[in-house]
Amino acid sequence: MTYDPESFSSALAQLLGALTSHEDRAVQDAVAACGPALPEAIRQGPERFHEDVLWPWNELIETSVSVAYPDLDRASCNHLVFLYQHADFIERHLDALFTRYEGHFASSDKTRWLLQVYQHQLLTGTVPVWPPQPRGYWHPRTQSLTFWLGVCTHLQQFYYAQPDALMQDFLTLAQTREADSPPSSPADAAPTQEERTP
Structure with a gap:
């Protein structure tokens, strides 16, 4: 045929x-x-x-x-078009990041909220006051809102084979996670005097 x-x-x-x-x-x-x-x-x-x-x-x-949105500036329009064309791509990555660095609880809610804020920012140039008072379970906890909105933009760059900014975001998240984690001791370390004393 x-x-x-x-x-x-x-x-x-x-x-x-x-x-x-x-x-x-x-x-x-x-x-x-x-x-x-x-x-x-x-x-x-x-x-x-x-x-x-x-x-x-x-x-x-x-x-x-x-x-x-006929009055939208070109850059915001390009980001908004990408958001609509590839919402699933952005959503999957954000959800995975929230799950990994903030836990599984409410990761989808955080993702939905962030995408709404991102769209609002692209349309109006404004973002909510951060940190919000009161802080809801759907608000990200590990980084600022500016950071997470940057991740949305960096995912677009990553999609077009420009990974540097997103890799820096990953590094920031990993370093924050490491700094917030309690230090681990080697499994074979000898107990201290305090640990040996009953």
Whole structure:
């Protein structure tokens, strides 16, 4: 079968309509209506699939953000577009960092709250007073809000193969964790005089 971009575009438009309906049956019908077009796009390889499927989707997001926020400066718009295009990427990394450095409890709540604050910062240029009073379980505890908002930006840089700032964030988190941990003693160390005295 030869690849036909026009029929594929039509099938994708139908699929998009079905996806926005949030009805499982509509999505299944739309995928079936794609016929062999979607599998063929996949068989063409990742580069072609990206060009024909993912690139138009990313363009749709970029245009939608620009229409929704026409007065937003270019840098903030770029960050907001990335947030919408790759929210799952940012969310997974933040959740993993909160879990690792603050514990599993409320890591998802902290992630959701931080992403809301990050979006608000991109849209308005303002952030909440830090530290908040009272401090809720959904507020990060290991670093400042400025630090965590920086992590959001650095994740975008990391995605585009610029890891230095994010690596520095990891180092900061690790050093803070190490400084907050009680010193450990070697397992084979001899007991002190106080430890031997009953």
